[in-house]
Amino acid sequence: MFLLNNYYHNNTDLIINIPGIPAEFVTIPEYITVHLDRPDEVAENITVPFIDYIKNVASSELYPTWPENALRANIHAIVSVALNRYILEWYRSRGYEFDITNSTQFDQAFVKGRGIYESIDRIVNEIFNDYVIRDGQVIPLFTTFCDGRLTSCNGLFQWGSVDLAEQGYTPMDILKYYFGDDISLVENAPVGGVGLAYPGEPLMPGDSSIIILRQQLGLNRIAMNFPAIPQIAPTNGYYGESTENTVREFQRIFNLPVTGIIDKATFYKIRQIYAAVSKLSELVVEGSIYEQIIEISKDAFLKGDIRPGVDLLQYLLSVMSVFYQSVPSVAITGIFDEQTRVAVIEFQKVMGLPATGIADKDTLNLLIRAALGIFSTLPPKEVYIPYLRFPGLPYRKGEGRESPGILIAQEMLSYISLAIPSISYISEDGIFGEETERAVIAFQQMFGLEATGVIDEATWNELSRVYMQQRYGELQPTL
Known part of the structure; x- marks a missing residue:
């Protein structure tokens, strides 16, 4: 079966290097x-x-x-x-x-x-x-x-x-x-700091991203000083009707064209007014906008994300693309870009979820279950996994929930067990149970790691190295 073999070997050129920010650049002062x-x-x-x-x-x-x-x-x-x-x-x-x-x-x-x-x-x-x-x-x-x-x-x-x-x-x-x-x-130089510049195109209804989440939180803070501006609910990074109504009222109050779209002028006016009201505020319990973003997005991925786990999401979406024609394949870059957002939207449509483009808890749960349904029908030899970064948090027995990282680790362990009988074959279910713990301990003992039974970063990296060596005969380039 061609499943992920064709995807991986025909799309290695999609694993790209993203140019960094130049060492010298000019930031526009606020x-x-x-x-x-x-x-x-x-x-x-x-x-x-x-x-x-x-x-x-x-x-x-x-x-x-x-x-x-x-x-x-x-x-x-x-x-x-x-x-x-x-x-x-x-x-x-x-x-x-x-x-x-x-x-x-x-x-x-x-x-x-x-x-x-x-x-x-x-x-x-x-x-x-x-x-x-x-x-x-x-x-x-x-x-x-x-x-x-x-x-x-x-x-x-x-x-x-x-x-x-x-x-x-x-x-x-x-x-x-x-x-x-x-x-x-x-053109469009960053204002006040890297990552805070206008994204180059207007933000509008139907879009979703971390940038939109930041604008939502900024508008809600402004609304505390300007009660005529309605609070946005929910604040999740999706540009829905509530966000559009709030943007319209903000534009009306601050003498901007009332379009309901965050164009460049509106984007920077939000920045300016947010900075002004924040400096006047004594509400220390409010917390910074960055803390709010971290809290809101801890169980979800949005456009603009570069956190560990984005490449896992992209890999599973590419698996879905083999079985669902409407879901496009995506490059495994570790960067949640527009291509990834479109794939999330199409998967959400297939599964009957709101098509927000946000990989929230419901979307991730259905994605894991769909992947489990596919992997459970295939022997390890027919599943091809590219290099994927450590997802960021250790995995250990007893977490009691399905996880894409655990599922990938189980797939790699199962393939490795074909060549190393001392590592027992395990059933892939995405849940870290006793069977998975035994296999992890055996792997750690075999490759000179501390036998904790926990998949930490060192264990994940060694697991990836051994899997790549056995599967492809050589180490594959990292992201």
């Missing part, structure tokens, strides 16, 4: 401190959200009636100037207690308390975390600009950008016209 005069003049320092700073400068420097491509090019320049000052600590490294000034002789205009033009507000919401770099460099370019009529500079002419836009130049064409062809635009 706040920036502005000195309201020339650097050496005594004046007020004001700290404002970075996005509001960009809106203020753009409304102070630009005209809202200009062509949109000109506005976008100029806003990219404004963002890049601010980031260059902030990242290089241009003023702080010289002993000042601010990041930038509002003097146009040194930096760019900022007017405390001024209004924001609607067109500029909309554009900044979209591109406030995009910035210009010189190719081969990391630090945002100090994109000098001036009006180009009353003053000139070795940089972008603001009125000249209007003329170029009217001739059909794109924002990037305009920037390259003034700064050269060897520049690029970094």
Whole structure:
């Protein structure tokens, strides 16, 4: 029977390496401190959200009636100037207690308390975390600009950008016209920390992920200070009707387009308001948003998960794909990606569960039972298991519940027992009973491990090594 032999040997190219985050990267600050005069003049320092700073400068420097491509090019320049000052600590490294000034002789205009033009507000919401770099460099370019009529500079002419836009130049064409062809635009840079950036596409009804769970928890915390915003229930990472209604009310209160979709502007406005109300809060019992995520997701896997056990889930879903045509096979990467979410949804549909894309307790239980039903009909020689990471928690006798990790360990032990008679053959049931404990102890004794009868990380790794060596004749690459 071809079962998992075909899957494993025909899809080894699916076990991929995910590129890491570069050693050097720029994070957009959530706040920036502005000195309201020339650097050496005594004046007020004001700290404002970075996005509001960009809106203020753009409304102070630009005209809202200009062509949109000109506005976008100029806003990219404004963002890049601010980031260059902030990242290089241009003023702080010289002993000042601010990041930038509002003097146009040194930096760019900022007017405390001024209004924001609607067109500029909309554009900044979209591109406030995009910035210009010189190719081969990391630090945002100090994109000098001036009006180009009353003053000139070795940089972008603001009125000249209007003329170029009217001739059909794109924002990037305009920037390259003034700064050269060897520049690029970094888009959607992380804000306030790695992993907290807008995911690149709107979050909308029907989606599910850890990012959505984080937004749900943030909105529920905001609702404590803004009672008109309804609490989301349940908070499980699935974007359902309750989440959509809450997002709509949040958008209405904070003057965003009321769509019920978390687009880039809504995503970062949630971040901004959550940070503000959290700093004001004295509710220490609330716990951090990260603690809540850990608690909620301890019995479930969501898109974005990289915890041990995701590769077990992916393997079992790929087993299901052999027997259920609608369930797609997935790459065993250990990363819960969109491909995995789709496979979970299709499995849930087959089993009559709510199609959330969340591998919750009910989904995992049915997945284990379905796998048991398949494995119980096959001899160990017809089941092929790829390398799977240690699931994270030790397995021991008496846990009394079915587990995918125990099921996989039993399959590996059963295959190993064919070549090592001192390790007794066991029936695969996904439950750690006495029969499994005896087999584990025998394996540990045979391979020089402490004979505890517990499948800890060392035992799991050795079990995988011996299984791979016997099954495939050589060690397989790890994830």
